[in-house]
Amino acid sequence: MSTPEHVAIIMDGNGRWAKSRGLPRVAGHRAGVEALRKTVRAAADQGVRWLTVYAFSSENWSRPKSEVSDLMGLLKLFIRRDLAELHHSGVRVKVIGERDGLAPDIAALLEEAESLTSNNRKLNLVIAFNYGGRDEIVRAARKIAEATLRGEVDPRSLSQEDFAGFLDTAGIPDPDLVVRTSGEQRMSNFLPWQSGYSELVFLSCYWPEFTAEHFNDALRQYASRERRFGGRMPQDVERGVAS
Numbered sequence: 001m002s003t004p005e006h007v008a009i010i011m012d013g014n015g016r017w018a019k020s021r022g023l024p025r026v027a028g029h030r031a032g033v034e035a036l037r038k039t040v041r042a043a044a045d046q047g048v049r050w051l052t053v054y055a056f057s058s059e060n061w062s063r064p065k066s067e068v069s070d071l072m073g074l075l076k077l078f079i080r081r082d083l084a085e086l087h088h089s090g091v092r093v094k095v096i097g098e099r100d101g102l103a104p105d106i107a108a109l110l111e112e113a114e115s116l117t118s119n120n121r122k123l124n125l126v127i128a129f130n131y132g133g134r135d136e137i138v139r140a141a142r143k144i145a146e147a148t149l150r151g152e153v154d155p156r157s158l159s160q161e162d163f164a165g166f167l168d169t170a171g172i173p174d175p176d177l178v179v180r181t182s183g184e185q186r187m188s189n190f191l192p193w194q195s196g197y198s199e200l201v202f203l204s205c206y207w208p209e210f211t212a213e214h215f216n217d218a219l220r221q222y223a224s225r226e227r228r229f230g231g232r233m234p235q236d237v238e239r240g241v242a243s
Helices: 015-019 025-045 065-086 102-118 133-149 160-164 212-223 235-237
Strands: 008-011 051-059 090-098 121-129 178-179 199-202
Touching: 008 160, 008 235, 015 025, 015 102, 025 051, 025 065, 025 121, 025 212, 051 065, 090 102, 121 133, 178 212, 199 212
Parallel strands: 008 051, 008 178, 051 121, 090 121, 178 199
Antiparallel strands: none
16 A cells, blocks of 8 residues: 555544533543544554644634633643653654744743654654644745845745745645545645645544544545646556546
């Protein structure tokens, strides 16, 4: 089976999972953290090199303050409780998203996770936190404009590769596969630049229900597809197929 180098996941459905069981939303988020732990292990077991998870979007701040507080508490708990195990397992943590304006304790925890695991190589875990794809592109454009004013960039010769170097994901390969749980079939402002040619798999299970078998099923769906990147497969060229 062809294994994708980079899998990105939109972890959706925590609240609906909790509601369907008569539980508070925070119970769904707690269960979602456990699903994340299992997924990190599954990705490493399958030889995936990069795993990106949509942990907290820049739009999530508009949720009720109590829910945001619960989510921040779970982030702190995850890093404090799981960071040592991730480090021991050879996982390197990378955080993408806007850092400016974050609470000092949250920013410090994110920096600690990156610093401690910086030399690990078994699996790269990219956490999209306070992340929004359009915001990322605007911030990249702002950096390019500032570099242009300093005489460091000639906008007339700027390539797609040059532009990508100003994104939060600079140095990270584009995702081969994007998975979304909960049955919703949209990207929700997640990696819009990077996922232009990604294979998409939408699963009906809520994120707290996500298991290693769901992960492996997504990999099987990926392996069954032919990636064309806008071109044609050799056999199609021979047959004169245009699509």
